[in-house]
Amino acid sequence: MSDFMMFSLVPLTVAVIIGMTCALLGNFLVLRRQSLIGDAISHVALPGIVVSFLLTGMLSSAAMMLGAGVSALITVAMIELIRRLGRVEISAAMGVTFTSLFAVGVLLLEWHQAGGVHLDVEHALYGNLESLIWFDGTGPAALFDPVALADLPPQLARVAWVGLLVVIFVAVFRRHLVLGSFDPDFAASVRAHPVLVDLLLVTMVAVAAIAAFEAVGSIIVIAMFICPAAAARLMTDRLVAQIAWSQLFAVISAVLGYLLAGHGPGWLGFDASVSAAGTIATLAGLILLLACLWGPRRHRTGVTASP
Amino acid sequence: MNRAAWVSEEVAASPLAVQGLTVSYDHRPVVYSVDFVTPPGSMTAIVGPNGAGKSTLLKAAMGITRRLTGDVRVFGRPIEEMSRHIAYVPQRNSIDWDFPATVIDVVAMGLFRNLRWWQFTRRRHREQAMESLARVGMEAFAERQIGQLSGGQQQRVFLARALTQEAELTILDEPFAGVDAATEKAIVEVLKRLREEGRTLLCVHHDLATVRDYFDHVLLLNVRRIAAGPVEEVFTERNLQATYGGRLSTVQLTRLVGDPVAAAQRSE
Helix, strand or coil, X not given: CHHHHHHHHHHHHHHHHHHHHHHHHHHHXXXXXXXXXXXXXXXXXXXXXXXXXHHHCCCCHHHHHHHHHHHHXXXXXXXXXXXXXXXXXXXXXXXXXXXXXXXXXXXXXXXXXXXXXXXXXXXXXXXXXXXXXXXXXXXXXXXXXXXXXXXCXXXXXXXXXXXXXXXXXXXXXXXXXXXXXXXXXXXXXXXXXXXXXXXXXXXHHHHXXXXXXXXXXXXXXXXXXXXXXXXXHCCCCXXXXXHHXXXXXXXXHHHHHHHHHHHHHHHCCCCCCCCHHHHHHHHHHHHHHHHHXXXXXXXXXXXXXXX | CXXXXXXXXXXXXXXXXXXXXXXXXXXXXXXXXXXXXXXXCCEXXXXXXXXXXXXXXXXXXXXXXXXXXXXXEECCEEHHHHXXXXXXXXXXXXXXXXXXXXXHHHHHHHXXXXXXXXXXXXXXXXXXXXXXXXXXXXXXXXXXEHHHCCHHHHHHHHHHHHHHCCCCEEEEECCCCCCCHHHHHHHHHHHHHHHHCCCEEEEECCCHHHHHHHCCEEEEEXXXXXXXXXXXXXXXXXXXXXXXXXXXXXXXXXXXXXCHHHHHHHHC
16 A cells, blocks of 8 residues: 555556546647647657756756747747748648657757756656655555655646646636637637637647646657547547546546556566556557447548548 | 728618728738628628639628728727627538537527626527527427538528527628528528518628529629629629629520610619
């Protein structure tokens, strides 16, 4: 029990919160056929973080968040610019933007590696859920002990705040989000400010991606923005039900993925564990695959592969 | 305020009046300096060839598309304060019908302005939406997923959404495009009933053959305003030729406006 509290409680909670937060936003990205934006933003968090480190010389969370936030804004602007100037479709613009910016981040990282700072591509990609250890979590009593609670890894509080922020955003703007996704012209005609809400949505995606990036790396973020919501869409034709399904899928992926990563290899006789973030993302993909094969709403009328 | 100087009594009575409205894409005007005053209580068609800027004119007037210049008034006041008096029905093919929503969900979107963010859609809202659905003869489809509807049914659902807005002016962008004859008839009936209630309708319309049957006023548009006024006076061979740049054959014109000689006399 104390082992679980010390080593697993925080990573598991962080993974569940991040999964649910990203999946919630992912519903609207999938409906807008903009799933890739989550991918783009979580990739460019890397160059943002590296540049902020190069400028400030520290690895403080605030500086990293700021750097990642600025790079997210630059990404959005770049995507829009490429789309307009190059007259290419938005997914092409996104693909070009995030791969090239991520590449810049990798180069910058290698370049300053001489400084011997712990910041590497591996960490950026699949984070380090397992390192979120709660040293004072020695037993159930610790949950009520202020001293022990103060020792909780700071990432937990950070992702919890971000999760709360995202829930509030979706609750307040639910009708704006639906109108803007379904019928932007009508939304503009009733002054639902679709462009502004779109920008807010992207901002929320950036905030969630960055908070998650720091705790768990970008693989899990990308998977959670797309897989649970896309799988949920195949389960139902009601938006509320779709959101509920996406949350369920996110929780299943996070919990099962974390447990499998820690114990799965052991069951198979290997004396090791695998990356929790990688396993969670793989499970999310697997759920999507199952939904594609057996989801009840996969044969919808009038559905085309692309808009 | 020299801008307000054009607000005459006619403009003050009109649910949508535009002056000097210009919209351009890539430095090319798609709507150029259009003046138009929608007569209150009228059923007005906007007619013109493809690419004439019909939809763009309406979108720019409503603030959906950015306008380069121009003043837009609703009952004499700037549209920014008055947009709730206008209901807009976009082109049916402009949206994603695979969206996870039911018919009643879409109709209830017309209540957007009546609901604050903390309010949920309550029974009276659903009843209001059901009433609108009944007016277009679609109440049996309330719980249907919107992707399962035919084109004509989708158009009627859109019309029902506009009805729940209870606006003075309803703007429709090609409401008869891709719908069957029965639906077209049903939609026209609903629109005529709205006019009888004293409301105003403004439609982008592409079928020249039905302009006389459905509408009482017409705006002929081809980037610029070619002519506007009562159908009897304005829907003439000369004006149509000017609008379509001579692309209409004499046979077509004769069928549309009747005997060319009589039509020419009408236009005098």
